Amino acid sequence: MNGEQPVRVAQLSCGPEHSGVQKEIYEAAAMVNAEMFFPDVALADIKKAYLDFGLEAKSADLKLAIARAKALVDGSVEADAVFIATCFRCSEAAIVRNELRRYILNNSSLPVVSYSFTERTKAGTLLTRMEALTTIAKRRALLAREKQVGLTLGVDSGSSTTKAVVMKNDEIIGTGWTPTTGVIDSAETVITSALEEAGIKLSEIEAIGTTGYGRYLIGDKFKADLIQEELTVNSKGAVYLAGQQHGEATVIDIGGMDNKAISVQDGIPGTFTMGGICAGASGRFLEMTAKRLGIEITELGPLAMEGFSKNVPMNSYCIVFGTQSLVNALAEGHSKADVAAAACRSVAEQVFEQQLQEVDIKEPVIMVGGTSLIEGLVREMGRLLQTEIVVPPYSQFIGSVGSALLSSGFIGDK
């Protein structure tokens, strides 16, 4: 990306300077060649915009954020993307943050990401979101790719598992999967097995793409052509595998550490949320449930399908409380199948409550990632959203497939 014009990201915020995290925002932006700026408005604009917008926030910095948002929508200030940030646990700011996000998305073509920070927020946490934001703003050509060409390798270094696929002329010809231990070691393991299955040598690969938490480390090690965060890669991979490259779709990826919900239009992410308050809303809670039930995680899905989730009260808003209700339910004599179903329901509910509210759900809803193989979880999510959820083939390899697909755009560059 060297030499490219920086992506200009407008910041609408209340509190990051006084929380001591503004520096982290600047750092995350600098890492993806983005530049934060504060849209310029006059005092008279603030008073007018605030009245026009009609949301009676009392805090002056939120009024200022509203005026800045209006300046972006009206076009009096130009930007490539918008970053909205307010303090975690502030309800006044949460209302403004959500309404501004909706307002900008409905009235402009600017990509928006919103985030609520604490004083512990670090640049690393913001990086993935900032990278997705700048990619959507400036690299649309890259995301327009619909077919994989040549011989490419995609590696997804996730927090729980590492995956790799080898693709040749729009087909998957080799896969590898292992729990993540050492980032590089795990990557080497999965690459070796994917190459073996494909009957290919690493030297024959024409382009490599990496994604996931370890993307920079393995990207550097294997001299990847494309190092890309998982929000754009996964949404691309999902619509590709589901055969939904045109029109609307929603991608849900319940990961081992955090979850992604992405609203996609023609294969390009629109709104997205990433995070989750606690691992109680992630695949990690299901792993714990399986352990407690004395079964493999692969057995949890089929077991849950035999149970009735409503028979067991469970709320995994917090993983500790979730585990307590798990222990209590078993002590009360509930069947393992009901408990498994309840755990699936609880995770689905948390994702629904914490994240899907921020994304406009448009059908088809595609579930990807390792957790999409847990049928019980897919069923509960479908019930909550009242839709038939699509789980494409190779859904657990979504990041690797997306990386292999997108990296094939770099073959001609060599």
Next chain:
Amino acid sequence: MANKEYKPEFSGTVTKYVFVESPDTTPQQLAIKAYEISKGVMIKETCFGLQVTGEPSEVTNLINELRKTDPAHIFVKDRGFPPGDPRRCRANLGGARPGYYGHEFEMGLIRFVSRGLLKMNAGEKAEAAIIETIKRREKSQLSLERLLKTINSEEP
């Protein structure tokens, strides 16, 4: 992402804004006056007046002298940052720093304060009812009597 060490500049100094909103004194005139008596105090001209930086006692002396030139129309305030600091610069932020709007708001009504100072110095006393209004904790409502007075005082 190593944390850089921060070494402050201008340690031990104070910086103050000197705003001038006057029919008789322009920011340029104020600047000329300030340069004449600056004695080592750093002076930066701005659209609204000056920013002065130096040893606390020197800054106080300079400001006392400047105030004498137009007491009812010169206003002074502390500033946390030294002048021209890139962290607060409009060019770097893309827009005004938040404090700017607060100044803009107060400068919009500073003429009432100036008039108040002139009246007070001329020995006028405020009416008890108006003092009560200005000290009211709840946002004041304009009384009918005062509204009529204001309307009648408007030129046709």
Next chain:
Amino acid sequence: MSKVFIYPSTSLILSDMVERFGHEPLGVAIAIRERIQTPGLDSPPLQMTPEDPKKGLKYAAVEVPSGVRGRMALFGPLIEEAEAAIIINDSDLAFGCMGCSRTNELVKFSVRQRKEIPVLDLNYPSDEEEGLAFVQSIKEFLDSLTKKSGDRKEV
């Protein structure tokens, strides 16, 4: 000379009035200056670090948003140091350090909790007559502080 906390703490008018009538205004610029002039980790733009919201725990509990606690780390020590305070109650358009309404509610409350210090409540003037009342009220308030501290010295 008394130390007078001003609210809004970013107010040009109050800062000026207090200094003009011979007292020391305690505005937020003082707290920012202290941070700007102290060596440490580079943390632009305000030299406020995640340590500030932690210091703010002295004034607000951990469930209070970080921005409130960070701002309280600026205001809290000033309020503790104050010997008097002037509050403009209709100051809805003060931004930045004063840009959070929740913090501002807590700042005012903290000032009023210090029952031993005199507090002058005011509104912004909206005409010349109010301008006179505004200036006169401040002068009388500040003069009364001088008298009080003078009395104490005589005792």
